[in-house]
Structures are given as C-alpha cells and as structure tokens.
Amino acid sequence: MKVLVIGGAGHIGKAVVERLSQKHEVLVGGRQRGDVKIDIESPASIEAAYRAHPDLDAVIVTAGHVPFKPLDQLTESDWAGGLNNKLMGQVRLVQLGARLLKSGAVFVLTSGILEKEFIGGAICAGMVNGALAAFVRAAGTELWGKARVNLVSPGPVAEDERYADYFPGFRRVSREDVAATYQRALEQPVSGKVMEVFPEVSL
C-alpha cells in the first residue's frame, strides 16, 4: 500500500514509519519535515496534498496538539486551538480524503489514554479524544464500503521523556507495541474501531 504518515517525523510517527516501511511504500507528512508538506489545520493544505498524491491507499495521522491547562485557565482561544488542531484536523483529513482519494482508502487516526484516564490539565485532551472515538465509530459506519476509518489510542509511550513526570504510577507502553497497533488498524479488514494500547494502566 502507499501510505502517508502525517506526523511521521514525530515520536510515535517515527516508530510507525519504521515498521510500515518494511512492507509498504511510506511517505512522511508534516508542516516542516517530510516528503509531503501538509498542515492539518488548513483544509486548503490538505486538499493540495491529496490532489498531489491521488494514488494514496492510506493516511495515518500521528499528529495533534491540545492545550494542557486546568479548567479555570483555559481560554476561548485554547479551546478553539485544541478543537481545530487535534479534533478537526483529523476529521477534515477523513472528510476530504473520502472525497478526493480512491475508493477503499484507509484512515487511521490518533487519540490517547486521556479519553479514559484523567491527569491534571488534561480536560481538553480528554474531551478531544472522546470526540475522536465518537467520530471514528460514526464515520466507520457511514463510509462502509467506500473507506475504512480506525482510531489508535496509545498509552504514555515509554521512551518519550517529555511526559515522564505527567503520568505517575501509569504503565508505559513501548513504541513497538504502539507501532504494531497502527499496522493492525491499517491492515485488519475492520472499520470504526478504537484500538487502545494500554492493556493495564496501573502498575
């Protein structure tokens, strides 16, 4: 398959690219790095990338930003930023992709453990992840026969030091297990499925 991994130069994305490249033709997408310049916040940028690569079989998203702040500090612009980036960025990749890419295209989106577990400051992250799960279940049904849409929900990745202090007492997951789940979401003939990568949260 010809697979575009948006965010493929990032922490999770690199592991996904490494694994999938053994079997598939993989392009890395991002705003600054990679083979395909694309900004998930911009419908025009997504449309241009899809029109330049109409032969894509699959799009995997390992990008997405949300603000981390407690409720009493989140501004209107924080909420709008989180919604426009991680939620609507991935929604518009599917919506435009279903129209512009070939029939049977596969979309694999990313949410995260904060849909189910709460850590301080993660209220926007949890809300966005929950919305992504609802979107994927609905889109997987509506696009049945035309496209497949699945969601990977990783736990805190062991090798990612940036979040080391944010998940006290949580079991970490390996980059290999996370990457393997993206492969399953890509290749397994299912749609509308949320694939969690946090089998046992607590240590």
Ligand SMILES: NC(=O)c1ccc[n+]([C@@H]2O[C@H](COP(=O)([O-])OP(=O)(O)OC[C@H]3O[C@@H](n4cnc5c(N)ncnc54)[C@H](OP(=O)(O)O)[C@@H]3O)[C@@H](O)[C@H]2O)c1
């Ligand atoms: N790391 C974890 O432990 C963990 C756990 C659970 C869930 N997640 C979720 O997994 C996703 C990826 O996390 P990560 O830690 O791998 O991220 P990361 O290391 O920060 O990498 C993000 C990647 O996305 C690209 N990117 C950023 N904004 C973009 C945009 N507007 N359009 C297109 N590409 C964009 C960046 O490249 P450019 O700068 O070139 O655009 C970068 O390659 C996020 O949604 C995160 O919430 C992460």
